Amino acid sequence: MPPQRKGAAARVSEDTEDLTRHPLQAILLADSFATKFRPITLERPKVLLPLVNVPMIDYTLAWLESAGVEEVFVFCCAHSKQVIEYLEKSEWFSQPNFSVVTIESHNSVSAGDALRLIYERNVINGDFVLISGDTVSNMSLTQVIQEHKERRKKDSNAVMTMVIKQSKPSPITHQSRLGTDELFLAIDPQTKQLLFYEEKTDSYRGIIPLDNALLGDNPSICLHNDKQDCYIDICSQEVLSLFTDNFDYQHLRRHFVKGLLVDDIMGYKIFTHEIHSSYAARIDNYRSYDTISKDIIQRWTYPFVPDVMFSGNSATHLEREGMYRASEIEQSRSAHIGPFTVIGKGTKIGNNSKISNSVIGKGCSIGSNVSITGSYIWDSVTIEDGCDIRHAIICDGVVIKSGAALEPGVVLSFKVVIGQQCIVPSYSKVSLYQQPTVEDSDEELEYADNSSGTVDSSITCTVDTLNREMMSETPASQMLSLHLSSGVEAEVHMEKYAYLGPGGVGHVWSICEGAHEEEWRHSVAPSPADKLAEAIQSLEDDLELLNLDGNALSVSGELKSGRNGTDSEDDDVEDSRDDSIYYEKEVEATFLRAVNENIKVPDVILEMNSLRLSYNMTSADCAGAIFYAMMKQALEIPHATAGELRKSAASIIDAWNKLLKFYSKEIDDQIEVIMKFEEMCLESVKEFSPHFSQILHLLYDKDILEEDAILRWADEKKDAEESDKVFVKQSEKLIQWLREASEEED
Known part of the structure; x- marks a missing residue:
């Protein structure tokens, strides 16, 4: 009969596919197509920024290689030459059974553009892993790929499997940890099919808009706000063709995922795979950069930790209380290195200086009586005597003159100079580049439009040049002769603002209108007490809205009907027991962070209250x-x-x-x-x-x-x-x- 012949043909096709197995491939996006790491990313691509003294992209490539991926296509756009040069000089180009191929583009402004270009190159031969170069993971790919292939055999419309994991159940705790929006997912508990994907906006106010058809067509739905999107996707080849057929698809989640979920005509499906004991997270902003750095130092990402992976860190040794010390450092006997701190090779630390919960890069010079807490000091940074630095990011080549202080949340881009006794206010961003006068119209664009003349990422400048200018008797507003990488000399106006102190060099970026809320949520600084209090009050208001007689979102994140029946009583008891276990673990982690980071009791109480609310304790x-x-x-x-x-x-x-x-x-x-x-x-x-x-x-x-x-x-x-x-x-x-x-x- 015809149906039998069709089935036999399908089996032959599957068997042939198994016999002609293609190597497991991955597409790595080396451009995040976002502006959250400005002004740093005006000069260096995000994937090359150091994460515990190792470029971010090395964590992603190391994981892909260990997980059995055999061929990686690295898509480069912003600062593509820097990425390509780094990879060519690295060991990734010489690994056996692991091929790294770069694909360069100069006009792609979104992930959609990148995938359309890769489709045109015709290099993907089967199912592939889609990931960005700012992702850290140690999960195994075996099970998720097997699940994806099994679904594809039964349903050719199952084009994608998203990796998710249990997150902080409290929206407040999760946001304070990663700086991300609260995520709502509707998932079929039986098939694990993704039915709804939405990041919370202020307009929701505790009400999640679900289509009636969604509830009517699916007999069982779990609505979660306790899951984290790991941004690791297993995709079929159809994903690339879907981007090519739909030029409106630019963003992977807001456009592609949500577009497929509402498209009833084509019938394509997305499924989820939840990991539990493994680690996976993406660096989306400065706060997640801080959190993931701490996770690496505390060894949640093992074996991708400072003393095990990456040949450049082979001389780094793990000592007591999570302290890592590289070889060839010079440390005064009176200097104190606290817990969960990494000290890079060739760094010098002076008398009575105190460093805790921080990462110090290579070749840094730290004077006497310096205090550094919860900060990230990159390579070749000079910090003179008596400086106080709290919860800051300091890029390569920065000079901080004696007696200066950085309040929490400060970001100093490459080769900035902070003058003597200067106090840099919280959340300030300072760069040798002037802030663009016109913001990019496309929010996906990471790099500046050089044609606008506002900034030029090819400008290079040395600290020595700046120091010579500072030592000379020049007016506060001066002209420095800098060189473009093309060899053409240009005059660039560099103002020495009074609030950068005597001898300070750099431009202080103003906070864009409407962006004040993002500053504290996306900063490496601890969340301000008043902001946490506001968030807790908002959560209480949301819980009041959800505490209705009908359908309600429980604290575990599951959409449940009213509890008039008795069938679910045993499940409720089990859920309560699980909640208590998770709650105690969350409290323990929060208290440990408070001890290590010296968080004040009132701020700890706010975080504990948010946990208590979310678990209904x-x-x-x-x-x-x-x-x-x-x-x-x-x-x-x-x-x-x-x-x-x-x-x-x-x-x-x-x-x-x-x-x-x-x-x-x-x-x-x-x-x-x-x-x-x-x-x-x-x-x-x-x-x-x-x-x-x-x-x-x-x-x-x-x-x-x-x-x-x-x-x-x-x-x-x-x-x-x-x-x-x-x-x-x-x-x-x-x-x-x-x-x-x-x-x-x-």
Whole structure:
């Protein structure tokens, strides 16, 4: 019969395809087609910016090679010559069984243009991986590619599989971590087909517009706001032809993905693959740059960490508390290098300087009495004596004169000079390039339009030249003779603004109208307390809108009907248990970050409140989770004896008692802390078991626990089994003393 002959032909075709297997290919976009890293990207392409002292593109290529990709086509547009020259000099061109081919374009302004050009080159022979060169991952591609191929055999319209992962469930925490918009996905829980994709805008105000047809055509839908788009896609060849047939497709998500989801005529489908234990994230802005750098230093991206991968870092050694130190550095004995810090080769550090939670590049010179916290200092930077730098990005060749200070969020582009005693305000961006007078009309365009004459990315200048000009007696506004890469000399007006201090050189960029909100969300600086408070209030308002009798978005992100029935009660209990586990992990991670980054208690409380809201937890839950995190942190402090362990616990409790007190105001909250401590000593942190009564007494002395809380806890244990009275018996002397004191007061 005809249907049988057709099926047989299809099987022969599949078998032939297996016999003529094509190498696994990838398209790597070396241009992000965005302006979020300006003014830095006016001079250097984003993929060549250092990420923990290694160019971003090396992380992407290293992962592709380790994941079994055999042929990578690197699409270059903005600063294409720099990318091509870097790759030609790197080891990627000589790797066995791993081919890297560059494709250059000078007029592509979007990802859509890039994919249309690649389609014209006819170099893709089958399913391929689509990724940008600012992505860091250690996931395996085997399962997702297998799932994609199996779907394609059953349904030729399944053209794409997007990789997603569990994200911070709280929109506030997620945004404060990556600086991205809240993402809503509607996914069929059975087939994993993507049905809806939307980034939150202010107009939503907690209401997600879903088409009635979407709800009617799909018997089961999960709506998530707790997933992160990893921007790793497995695509069929049809994806390239779809971009060619639709010139309106420019952006991969806003145009292509959303376009396919609403196209009922062609019937193309997109599916999702969720990863759990693996790492994957894209560097979208300065905040995600900061977050992913910390993840690399804390080894979430293993094996792509400073002391393992990349030959240039082979001499980097991991030391205690996440500190990496390269060879051939000169460090004064009185200098202090704190936790989660990377020091590059050939760097010099002077007397009494303090560096923590920062990355220092190669060949830097750091003077005496310098303080650097949460910052990224690239190569060949000079920081003179007495400077204070907090949560800043400082590019190659920058000079910071003595006594200067950078407030949180500052970005200094290449070879800028900050004068003596100058204080650079928060979120300032300083560059040798003047700020473009006309913003690009196309938001996808990363690089400046050189034909406008506003800036010219071919200008090169040395710090030596600038220093010679500064030392001469020239007026504050002067003309420096710079050279273009073409060899033509040009006169470029370089103003030495008064607010860059004596001898300062550079242009301070003004914040564009309407962009103030983006500055703090996209900055490496911690989120301001007032902005977090506003965001939390907005979240509370959204939750009130969603807390309706009908369909509601639960805190786990799933679209559920009203809970009148009993069928889902077991599932609800299981979800609640999972939420508690995730919540405690989130609290622990937030507390660890607060300790490492010296975040103030009021700011930590704001973040804890956002977590509490998103998980719908009580203050008692919060108190117990925070105390658990505190004791885990005490355990991480090196100790050789039981006495040292108790001292570590006492120091943590003393340093953070205001945070714990905030969530332990009521007796019930305090009892939860005691019960949590019991649970820890019996299960997860047994090292504290012998010290239960001493630490309980310490919590009482610090006014964290009231005597009523301890006595009520002891009374509740009267009828319990003997195995549940272990710590009551250990604390008998304290309990008896409290009872006698209470009777005397009566």
